[in-house]
Amino acid sequence: MDLNEIAVQLQKGAAKKVQEMVKEALAENMDPRKILEEGLLAPMGIIGEKFKKNEIFVPEVLIAARALNAGMSVLEPALVEVGNKPVGKAVIGTVKGDLHDIGKNLVAMMLKGTGFEVIDIGIDVSADKFIDKAEEAGADIICMSSLLTTTMTYMTSVIEELEKRNLREKYIVMIGGAPVTNEFAKQIKADYYTPDAATAAEVAKQAVLSK
Amino acid sequence: MIGVEKNKVIKWDGFILKGNRDKIFKVMDCHKDSPVYEAMLEVYEKVIEEAKEAAKPEALFYIEEDQGEERIAELRGYKQAIYSCLTIGEGIQVLIANKFGEGDYLEGMMLDCIADYFTFEMCDTLYQVIYEYLKLNNMGAIRLSPGERGFAIEHHRVLEEKLHMKEMIGVQLSDSCMLYPVKSISSVFVVDQGIPLKKKLHECKYCLDLTCKWRQVEDESRDYRAS
Numbered sequence A: 001m002d003l004n005e006i007a008v009q010l011q012k013g014a015a016k017k018v019q020e021m022v023k024e025a026l027a028e029n030m031d032p033r034k035i036l037e038e039g040l041l042a043p044m045g046i047i048g049e050k051f052k053k054n055e056i057f058v059p060e061v062l063i064a065a066r067a068l069n070a071g072m073s074v075l076e077p078a079l080v081e082v083g084n085k086p087v088g089k090a091v092i093g094t095v096k097g098d099l100h101d102i103g104k105n106l107v108a109m110m111l112k113g114t115g116f117e118v119i120d121i122g123i124d125v126s127a128d129k130f131i132d133k134a135e136e137a138g139a140d141i142i143c144m145s146s147l148l149t150t151t152m153t154y155m156t157s158v159i160e161e162l163e164k165r166n167l168r169e170k171y172i173v174m175i176g177g178a179p180v181t182n183e184f185a186k187q188i189k190a191d192y193y194t195p196d197a198a199t200a201a202e203v204a205k206q207a208v209l210s211k
Numbered sequence B: 001m002i003g004v005e006k007n008k009v010i011k012w013d014g015f016i017l018k019g020n021r022d023k024i025f026k027v028m029d030c031h032k033d034s035p036v037y038e039a040m041l042e043v044y045e046k047v048i049e050e051a052k053e054a055a056k057p058e059a060l061f062y063i064e065e066d067q068g069e070e071r072i073a074e075l076r077g078y079k080q081a082i083y084s085c086l087t088i089g090e091g092i093q094v095l096i097a098n099k100f101g102e103g104d105y106l107e108g109m110m111l112d113c114i115a116d117y118f119t120f121e122m123c124d125t126l127y128q129v130i131y132e133y134l135k136l137n138n139m140g141a142i143r144l145s146p147g148e149r150g151f152a153i154e155h156h157r158v159l160e161e162k163l164h165m166k167e168m169i170g171v172q173l174s175d176s177c178m179l180y181p182v183k184s185i186s187s188v189f190v191v192d193q194g195i196p197l198k199k200k201l202h203e204c205k206y207c208l209d210l211t212c213k214w215r216q217v218e219d220e221s222r223d224y225r226a227s
Helices: A003-012 A015-027 A032-052 A058-081 A102-113 A127-137 A154-164 A182-187 A197-209 B021-027 B037-054 B090-101 B105-136 B153-163 B165-169
Strands: A089-094 A117-120 A141-145 A172-176 B009-012 B058-064 B080-087 B140-144 B184-192
Touching: A003 A015, A003 A032, A003 A058, A015 A032, A015 A058, A032 A058, A032 A102, A032 A197, A058 A102, A058 B037, A058 B105, A089 A102, A089 A127, A102 A117, A102 A141, A102 A197, A102 B105, A117 A127, A127 A141, A127 A154, A141 A154, A141 A197, A154 A172, A172 A197, B009 B165, B021 B037, B021 B105, B037 B090, B037 B105, B058 B105, B058 B153, B058 B165, B080 B105, B080 B153, B080 B165, B090 B105, B105 B140, B105 B184, B153 B165, B153 B184
Parallel strands: A089 A117, A089 A141, A141 A172
Antiparallel strands: B009 B058, B058 B080, B080 B184, B140 B184
16 A cells, blocks of 8 residues: 555545545555554645645645544554554643634644644633643643633633642643734743644644653 | 514524525635535535534524613613624534534534524624614614623623523523623614614624634625624
8 A cells, every 4th residue: 555645635635535545554464653654644744734834724624634534533443552652642622711612623633633642621621620631641731722812811820720730840831822922922931822723733743752 | 573672581583594605615715726625515515404403593682771771881871772692502512512522623613614604694684673673763773792892791791681691592601701602692782863873783894803704705794793
């Protein structure tokens, strides 16, 4: 099986074809990790890059992510069998008081597409829940999202709670959302602010690899 | 036209939700020359039906004659107020959350956009009722929406008190005074004779939110932010 062909089909969003080809590759005893890296994650990285450069738009990313999911559904059991480790683990949620989740969902999608295990804890998430889930999952990153100026200040509470529990250094803290800025990230001592989902995934990967 | 009675909460659920594929696609940045356009069409045909089935559009409004609401400073000096709240219900919210939960981001995103459009359609319908009432009484109105343009989100508590939203249509307030289901829209109309009567509730070209995706769709589109 030519993994490049899987990559091409993934970029086209041909979910069924990707799934079939992953099955074939597994039947040929190819290393599931190689299938993941070269057949699925590499083309998803290209998609993310193109999206960042405005060469493609959200639908193309969504369609590709759907194909990625189709491939992963077949590949996952094989990955577990060989003890494959994700790039990192990310706990992601929208902060307390805020019920918006579209931006957060896009970031979760891109993180998965970069090889992260993502623990999505939903909307209206308290500081305790962010931290407890991160501890429970053995996460590397805590990602917080907020759509409103009135709720973004809650991100401070999460960081303060991390400090209070002496866990601040343990986690990479990333923030994002429409009203959030780099200045705000610096002000509340978050590690990273990223303006879009593709950049978030890229920065998260670099941050974990250099941790 | 819906019968309009003053000083009484009126519930209405006769909305017809159609959706608008072209506008929804434009908001999602899906253009006809996109290589994934055909695939998107297929998904749209599937999810629009799911969305219509899951939606439970309901609205409340309350015309307060001789209003003297002291808690909302913006109402002082005006004769009447109209409080309204509409929602497409929790079912569609759950459907969207499930799609995302299952990792189907495409269907989740598209449903979310459709749900937005449904609420806009509902706004249109409801405003026509209010418009007819205003016209009949030679009055105009200014729309205020809690959480937008400095109009305190906490005013949702006043709306809850007046409309009994939770009990009547299942719309709840979070601790931070946001509406749940999220695809709900609330308004307070300041009503008086001196205010010009607008036929359209909102015109994107006059809106201050220059980055709004719905603004970019078409001139006649509305995003129903307070205006």
